[in-house]
Amino acid sequence: MYFCRSVTHFYLLAATIFISADIYMIQIISISVTSVKKYQRYMYDTLTLSVRAADVPKIDFMAELPLMLGNLKELHNPLTGLIKVRGTLSDSFHATVSPEGILLTGSLCKHFYGDNQHTLTLGDTREALTRFFADLGLPIEHAHVYRVDIGANYIMESTPETYYPYFGDAKYYTRSVLNTSLYYKNNSRQITFYDKLQEQEAKDVPIIEEYVGKNVLRFEYRIRRNLAERMEREDVRALDLCDPIFYKSLLEKYQQEFLNIEKYSLVDFDPSVLADSKSFFNQLALLGIQSIGGQMVVNDILSRAKKQRVFPSAMSYMRIKNKVKSTCNTPLLTCRSPFVDELSSKISAKMAAEISAL
Numbered sequence: 001m002y003f004c005r006s007v008t009h010f011y012l013l014a015a016t017i018f019i020s021a022d023i024y025m026i027q028i029i030s031i032s033v034t035s036v037k038k039y040q041r042y043m044y045d046t047l048t049l050s051v052r053a054a055d056v057p058k059i060d061f062m063a064e065l066p067l068m069l070g071n072l073k074e075l076h077n078p079l080t081g082l083i084k085v086r087g088t089l090s091d092s093f094h095a096t097v098s099p100e101g102i103l104l105t106g107s108l109c110k111h112f113y114g115d116n117q118h119t120l121t122l123g124d125t126r127e128a129l130t131r132f133f134a135d136l137g138l139p140i141e142h143a144h145v146y147r148v149d150i151g152a153n154y155i156m157e158s159t160p161e162t163y164y165p166y167f168g169d170a171k172y173y174t175r176s177v178l179n180t181s182l183y184y185k186n187n188s189r190q191i192t193f194y195d196k197l198q199e200q201e202a203k204d205v206p207i208i209e210e211y212v213g214k215n216v217l218r219f220e221y222r223i224r225r226n227l228a229e230r231m232e233r234e235d236v237r238a239l240d241l242c243d244p245i246f247y248k249s250l251l252e253k254y255q256q257e258f259l260n261i262e263k264y265s266l267v268d269f270d271p272s273v274l275a276d277s278k279s280f281f282n283q284l285a286l287l288g289i290q291s292i293g294g295q296m297v298v299n300d301i302l303s304r305a306k307k308q309r310v311f312p313s314a315m316s317y318m319r320i321k322n323k324v325k326s327t328c329n330t331p332l333l334t335c336r337s338p339f340v341d342e343l344s345s346k347i348s349a350k351m352a353a354e355i356s357a358l
Contacts, residue, residue, distance in 0.1 A: 145241065146236075148236075263337070302321055
């Protein structure tokens, strides 16, 4: 396998690929390809909440709360002697009860509506949380929140997978594609794009009328750890989820995470580049990059080459990667993808509508 160790070598190869595609295409592909309506607004989905026994001393957690759970399983730690009970609550939350308190993780929307295709407004959220903790016999004011997922469903012109190749790396995240989903992950947060209807059909959940026959792309932002730190608070309580100021801050983070994702452009051939040799060879390089699958595939090739220690230094790797990025975003030679523009405009419109309604 041949990898480029310099920017010059890379662009000579890219131009050669375009000019003599029949000779080189198979060789490169072999190392790269294998390797406002009710149902469309923002909503809270998965939450992790807890109530500490120390905050509610009058309640015997181990005696009372397991009676409200199904699918009970007792866990015993032989080292500490601590006994916990795990179970489910209405098939929408998983619960762990111990003498220290209760920990709950699940979909508030599913618990409230019976599915998570519908939308929880701020009013719905307050009602859902109040009813949820009332049913458990626990005071909502003592409920802490450790995880929040927020997302929206977008009706698109094309299938969700069509959009993924135009979204590149995001700082502090690792990008991956699994089946029909696009993930950006790190130790505490996750950004996810997926086909909502395909997910529901896989779970044998009936599709609501609003989405029948449509292309529904779901974009979620999940703060799985360090929620209070991320929201710049000492603590996050359940009732904070109903606070418009908190909600607005979360929505702004949701949109900013999307904006922080690198967006890939399309090659736009301009005959005027023929008058300048440098621009012309950049154009050939771009067409070569496009012919092997685009910037995403090239980045994958470079990443695997880095893991194989092909580059003499980290600097040489970054020099080539940055050169590819800058060339692939040259105004004269490229244009924005209509797929990027479509989703960007829908997210912006939803953001404006949601914030104006607060």
